[in-house]
Amino acid sequence: MNLVEHTYEVDGVRLTGFLADGSTSGAAPGVLVAHEAPGVTNHIKRRVGMLAECGFVAFALDMYGQADLPLDAAREQSRRLMADAALMRRRARAALEVLASQAHCDASKLAVIGFCLGGIVALELARDRAPILCAVGFHPGFKRPAGSASEAIAAKVLMMIGEDDPIVPAEDRASFVQEMKDAGADWQLHVFGGVGHSYTNQDIDAVGYPGFGYNVQADRRAWSLMLALLDEVF
């Protein structure tokens, strides 16, 4: 599937996302893809292609203005976003507008999926009551950016974590559950036993972080769960 670079601007910062148009006839639902801490990587681009192959218009957003960052730079960029929920929301919403405005995208059928940090971005769009039907997280973080307001959540929420994920301590999981209850959300939490962080990312094992690891079975199961929810909401 062909990916097309698409540049947009938020607060004077130039951001570069990637579009793939899987529509066949008429308008297709749109899926926004929120990247992990390193920014838009090949892993994220593959997912955009996979979504287009399923018939969606997909767009990989760019939260940074820089792609595929080394560890230190990625940490600095994600720290900045986690310190400022309003900034995270502005950048994510701008990308959602890019997606919604595509000629073949049905703007009444939008969803967001995110990986790791992108799971936080997906949840933040749901908290901000952006016009998305669902927010899906693959090995998402459950920490909230500073200033993230709690409101009723209308989007359906599906978060899928590895039981052994070192970045999701039990107290974060409990906070997430409590928040979803307070927000009256339609939420689901799926836990994969024996699975760590970044289980969808085929390139992660080469990095060698403890507790991070690709898991082909969890990857497939999570993707299938996401497709079932997209099918439900679209």
Place this chain on the structure above:
Amino acid sequence: MNLVEHTYEVDGVRLTGFLADGSTSGAAPGVLVAHEAPGVTNHIKRRVGMLAECGFVAFALDMYGQADLPLDAAREQSRRLMADAALMRRRARAALEVLASQAHCDASKLAVIGFCLGGIVALELARDRAPILCAVGFHPGFKRPAGSASEAIAAKVLMMIGEDDPIVPAEDRASFVQEMKDAGADWQLHVFGGVGHSYTNQDIDAVGYPGFGYNVQADRRAWSLMLALLDEVF
């Protein structure tokens, strides 16, 4: 789908299950269905029919020798099973053999699904290393029958609970997770937010137990998750 009564005996007790043969050509995978505390009800028979419509040979086991029991009798029957893991295993294994011996059942492709108490029965078959490829629980209990031995679990385990299920306290959930880890199992736990006990049972609302309730959305999502796992293992 036509259901056929099938009688079998364990330790001199006559048990009555229900078979539905959904095979089309040659042998089809077999799915054993373990009932809730009241025994084989219309809800359980519907599920057997639904599985046959998916192309499986399905069999509703009978753990009691009595069907569709009123509350007190159901409590007494399930108490007896929870007091004796060996009895639970013998009765469940006998039913699995009935299923495996059906002319159109591929005995190398067996699975068990269970509802409430039946989730415990499904897990007990997995613990007993019965020849099943997966054990699936819909609003299962996580208590273990007395004498239930802990061994390595080879069957894939998928348990799907409502966050608000009053029969699954947090400590039971934690015990389940710990047991699965100790057993080296391939396990998944799915949590439906805002959902109580017996969410698959259309007849439960008439009963009016606090914390019990049918939930059409959780019912559909759980069924779809089960089908995905059956598809994976068969």
